Amino acid sequence: MKEYQTITEISGPLVFAEVDEPIGYDEIVEIETPNGDTKRGQVLESSDGLVSIQVFEGTEGIDRKSSVRFLGETMKMPVTEDLLGRVLDGSGNPIDGGPEIVPDERRDIVGAAINPTAREYPEEFIQTGVSAIDGMNTLVRGQKLPIFSGSGLPHNELALQIARQATVPEEEEEAGEDDEGSEFAVVFGAMGITAEEANEFMEDFERTGALERSVVFTNLADDPAVERTVTPRLALTTAEYLAFDKGYHVLVILTDMTNYCEALREIGAAREEVPGRRGYPGYMYTDLAQLYERAGRIEGRDGSVTQIPILTMPGDDDTHPIPDLTGYITEGQIYIDRDLNSQGITPPINVLPSLSRLMDDGIGEGLTREDHGDVSDQMYAAYAEGEDLRDLVNIVGREALSERDNTYLDFADRFEEEFVDQGFDTNRDIEDTLDIGWDLLGMFPVEELNRIDEELIEKYYPESEDETAEEVAAD
Amino acid sequence: MSQSTDTDAVREDGVIESVSGPVVTATDLDARMNDVVYVGEEGLMGEVIEIEGNLTTIQVYEETSNVAPGEPVENTGEPLSVDLGPGMLDSIYDGVQRPLTVLEDKMGAFLDRGVDAPGIDLEKTWAFEPEVEEGDVVEPGDIVGTVPETESIDHKVMVPPDYEGGEIVAVENGNHTVEQTVVELDNGEEISMRQEWPVREARPSADKKTPRTPLVTGQRVQDGLFPLAKGGTAAIPGPFGSGKTVTQQQLAKWADADIVVYIGCGERGNEMTEVIDDFPELEDPVTGKPLMSRTCLIANTSNMPVAARESCVYTGITIAEFYRDMGYDVALMADSTSRWAEAMREISSRLEEMPGEEGYPAYLAARLSEFYERAGYFENINDTEGSVTVVGAVSPPGGDFSEPVTQNTLRIVKTFWALDADLAERRHFPSINWNESYSLYTDQLDPWFEDNVAEDWPEQRQWAVDVLDEEDELQEIVQLVGKDALPEDQQLTLEVARYIREAFLQQNALHDVDTNCPPEKTYLILQAIRTYNDEAFEALDAGVPVDEVTNIDAAPRLNRIATTPDDEADEFVADLEADVKDQLRDLY
Numbered sequence A: 001m002k003e004y005q006t007i008t009e010i011s012g013p014l015v016f017a018e019v020d021e022p023i024g025y026d027e028i029v030e031i032e033t034p035n036g037d038t039k040r041g042q043v044l045e046s047s048d049g050l051v052s053i054q055v056f057e058g059t060e061g062i063d064r065k066s067s068v069r070f071l072g073e074t075m076k077m078p079v080t081e082d083l084l085g086r087v088l089d090g091s092g093n094p095i096d097g098g099p100e101i102v103p104d105e106r107r108d109i110v111g112a113a114i115n116p117t118a119r120e121y122p123e124e125f126i127q128t129g130v131s132a133i134d135g136m137n138t139l140v141r142g143q144k145l146p147i148f149s150g151s152g153l154p155h156n157e158l159a160l161q162i163a164r165q166a167t168v169p170e171e172e173e174e175a176g177e178d179d180e181g182s183e184f185a186v187v188f189g190a191m192g193i194t195a196e197e198a199n200e201f202m203e204d205f206e207r208t209g210a211l212e213r214s215v216v217f218t219n220l221a222d223d224p225a226v227e228r229t230v231t232p233r234l235a236l237t238t239a240e241y242l243a244f245d246k247g248y249h250v251l252v253i254l255t256d257m258t259n260y261c262e263a264l265r266e267i268g269a270a271r272e273e274v275p276g277r278r279g280y281p282g283y284m285y286t287d288l289a290q291l292y293e294r295a296g297r298i299e300g301r302d303g304s305v306t307q308i309p310i311l312t313m314p315g316d317d318d319t320h321p322i323p324d325l326t327g328y329i330t331e332g333q334i335y336i337d338r339d340l341n342s343q344g345i346t347p348p349i350n351v352l353p354s355l356s357r358l359m360d361d362g363i364g365e366g367l368t369r370e371d372h373g374d375v376s377d378q379m380y381a382a383y384a385e386g387e388d389l390r391d392l393v394n395i396v397g398r399e400a401l402s403e404r405d406n407t408y409l410d411f412a413d414r415f416e417e418e419f420v421d422q423g424f425d426t427n428r429d430i431e432d433t434l435d436i437g438w439d440l441l442g443m444f445p446v447e448e449l450n451r452i453d454e455e456l457i458e459k460y461y462p463e464s465e466d467e468t469a470e471e472v473a474a475d
Numbered sequence B: 001m002s003q004s005t006d007t008d009a010v011r012e013d014g015v016i017e018s019v020s021g022p023v024v025t026a027t028d029l030d031a032r033m034n035d036v037v038y039v040g041e042e043g044l045m046g047e048v049i050e051i052e053g054n055l056t057t058i059q060v061y062e063e064t065s066n067v068a069p070g071e072p073v074e075n076t077g078e079p080l081s082v083d084l085g086p087g088m089l090d091s092i093y094d095g096v097q098r099p100l101t102v103l104e105d106k107m108g109a110f111l112d113r114g115v116d117a118p119g120i121d122l123e124k125t126w127a128f129e130p131e132v133e134e135g136d137v138v139e140p141g142d143i144v145g146t147v148p149e150t151e152s153i154d155h156k157v158m159v160p161p162d163y164e165g166g167e168i169v170a171v172e173n174g175n176h177t178v179e180q181t182v183v184e185l186d187n188g189e190e191i192s193m194r195q196e197w198p199v200r201e202a203r204p205s206a207d208k209k210t211p212r213t214p215l216v217t218g219q220r221v222q223d224g225l226f227p228l229a230k231g232g233t234a235a236i237p238g239p240f241g242s243g244k245t246v247t248q249q250q251l252a253k254w255a256d257a258d259i260v261v262y263i264g265c266g267e268r269g270n271e272m273t274e275v276i277d278d279f280p281e282l283e284d285p286v287t288g289k290p291l292m293s294r295t296c297l298i299a300n301t302s303n304m305p306v307a308a309r310e311s312c313v314y315t316g317i318t319i320a321e322f323y324r325d326m327g328y329d330v331a332l333m334a335d336s337t338s339r340w341a342e343a344m345r346e347i348s349s350r351l352e353e354m355p356g357e358e359g360y361p362a363y364l365a366a367r368l369s370e371f372y373e374r375a376g377y378f379e380n381i382n383d384t385e386g387s388v389t390v391v392g393a394v395s396p397p398g399g400d401f402s403e404p405v406t407q408n409t410l411r412i413v414k415t416f417w418a419l420d421a422d423l424a425e426r427r428h429f430p431s432i433n434w435n436e437s438y439s440l441y442t443d444q445l446d447p448w449f450e451d452n453v454a455e456d457w458p459e460q461r462q463w464a465v466d467v468l469d470e471e472d473e474l475q476e477i478v479q480l481v482g483k484d485a486l487p488e489d490q491q492l493t494l495e496v497a498r499y500i501r502e503a504f505l506q507q508n509a510l511h512d513v514d515t516n517c518p519p520e521k522t523y524l525i526l527q528a529i530r531t532y533n534d535e536a537f538e539a540l541d542a543g544v545p546v547d548e549v550t551n552i553d554a555a556p557r558l559n560r561i562a563t564t565p566d567d568e569a570d571e572f573v574a575d576l577e578a579d580v581k582d583q584l585r586d587l588y
């Protein structure tokens, strides 16, 4: 392996060096600084005689006399089942004082795309125990469903609640017979979060014993920003290995994607690229897709990769490129809402802009319950109508509204208080969730329930409320 | 994609000069613009996109990690082309027409690189039934025979448009591979079932005509308010989650086209998997055959190489034109054209071209219009008529329609289905905003609806539009004073408008019955609402208070017509109308 002391330019996270042999695009580079530190980087552009290198660990301490070694291969993640229970830094080095990791294999961290013909369509219901998700925005195995949040909002609590409570109901029943049943694992990728936030996760993992079946990658706020571009790739490479080679059902939590995107922007700026919207690189959609699309199921393989990326929307603005591009790629999104949070609703999920695109095939008879889809639709429509009326009522007052409108207003309030506000420690099964839904829908006369099949109304419409409903109808 | 076949001249290999993502430059390559080349030791497929002196720029259709300067570049001397012939239906391709099932066989569940595969199976034999005999004279484009391609489609074997034509000297009946000659001409030209065509060039036609037949979509708001013509163009812009993909899939399922080409351009893998899973199970409402047997899928998902995303729309439309040449009505869906535009932008910025608006290349508008220009109702060069309808989804950043891709598309297409996040949030689907959307085809399609569905189709549509317009105005007042402050007749109008929205405009793609609504039923639902309207206003005129008028229990049944099976709908509506009349007349 040849060493060069030919650095010509250092600029932000980039280093340019002259070479006299062909260097491959994306190849891994080691740079040794005069005081003996070794930093890793990656070839961003390779031309005859000159390469540009993006340095993961920051360029501090690198000078023109530093030596540059090209490793002749792209970045790899050493994978093994023994990674479960381990804590690694953002570049994949153990930081938990545990034994050295003996890899089974070293995998390219830029995962190859899953051939769409080899995918298995995700349709296994994951019960998170959170009504606003299970009832209204159902998560399924192999889905990528991000949490759209804002700074200071309790997105971590929600992610932890999901990680703690997630089960696949049918499997529980069969667990006895099926001892080959795939196990559940968590891969946690932290990018630029504070030590305090990271501790929150670690403590919860330790308290619940989840750490044993977790692999934790942490790039903290004071770790190098460029490293954030590799952390999620290491995490996902590990997740894919555990899922598709070892049969685990892996839940990947990536937080905070906003920090990841900031790192992309920083590199783009250093390369003097033509910036796209609001200064983020034009290829950010493609780049994010190469992470998010690594969720899924594959025909004939037992495991699955389910992703819950977390992002904080700058200025709570969902048209900002980070949430916008994410929403265009992921299979829905869960919104954490600042207003609901200040009202003390926990988890403060706003269901209206939230969506699970894979819900339809994961619910219904034999999966959750026959009435699930209709109940969810009806509650969406009713809550949206109630929400609208809140604006109006501020202007004209309740008295100016019809009885019908007042019922919708009441529904919206009760929906938030009884359906959404369950707390971070309550675990509701899907039956409970849907029953609460019917309780609330019982506020309306039967004729208002135009999204629900008549047979289902007959079966589930709460008897006791009939009278009050009749009154409203007669009004 | 075509295998590089015989090239006219042996060309010199070039040498890689630089690699930056999907863009590679090479020196000493003897190439023309748009030639297909094989890049590096692994032979990654690429296309020449710029030539400057001795330096050639190539966009590579596969990942370029580890490719290094100094590696060779080999030129095929042929432009990027597709293989055209039987076997394209019931297939799924990537952006350069490599069959994804073949790739899965060769490299497993994950897409590896450096593997090529012909677009149509070269081994498989097809039963050729000639429609010509020795001594006949044929011209370019002429149909010489048919092949049963799928259960629902007879594939027409045609004289390639770039042949001269002449007298037939030999005809080979029976089973042949796509490369074998089935018809031979006196000038030595040999016709096989397979043709090649460069994707960036439109296939020739004799004439483009004004489209006068609707593409019946089975979707009420589209057929009823904003119809699309066979051979027409439509855009579906909307923010994420507003229903672009579902709308496109609904058209792919239920539109009365002969052939559907569905392009997943830079979108989700699972969405393609869903189509692959669902379409073989679903029946074409016209032929009763599996939908997949009229469908060709092209999938270049968001995580697949960006250069192939750029080419996938061309691959798709060339395939569409080929079936058009056979005399078929083809509907092409591209989801999403924004991702295609972004691929152009990405390549362009790597070329360090002068960026235009929002970083898109200055030729964005030209490329978009060239593409939509390939749609139309055509008289083919073989005198048959065929059409290509193009429906493009647009994904505006932040849902803001003022951005370049939406705006440039709007200048070209004639049907605009604007999706609305507000409607989607309240689960009003399809979330097509009735105030913003339009169709410029309504006038030329009305005669068809009058002849085939109902004479007063246009008038009834106008009635619905008027009620919705009035609702829109009234809502502004309601926002200030509340509904109860309105005069009774206006309150009633709001109620009627609500039924138009809930019973007519909304359509649940997930409901077994509601998913597809024939135009007769579309008409019927509106008619039932109108009957209610007329009866209710009569009751109001007779002095019945509006609360009583709107409270009759027959009215909410309007919302159930859509989910009533098609063959029971007439009776259901007859009963409903009778009940509405009885209940209302009882009040005065």
Ligand SMILES: Nc1ncnc2c1ncn2[C@@H]1O[C@H](COP(=O)(O)OP(=O)(O)O)[C@@H](O)[C@H]1O
Pocket (backbone or CB within 6 Å): A355, A356, A357, A358, A360, B238, B239, B240, B241, B242, B243, B244, B245, B246, B247, B429, B430, B431, B507, B508, B509, B510
């Ligand atoms: N016509 C429809 N009927 C029922 N649900 C719909 C309809 N259109 C859209 N949806 C719902 O909206 C979600 C998002 O639609 P999709 O087409 O994927 O949006 P986009 O492509 O615009 O991001 C779907 O997953 C589905 O739940």
Ligand SMILES: [Mg+2]
Pocket (backbone or CB within 6 Å): B244, B245, B246, B267
């Ligand atoms: Mg979509």
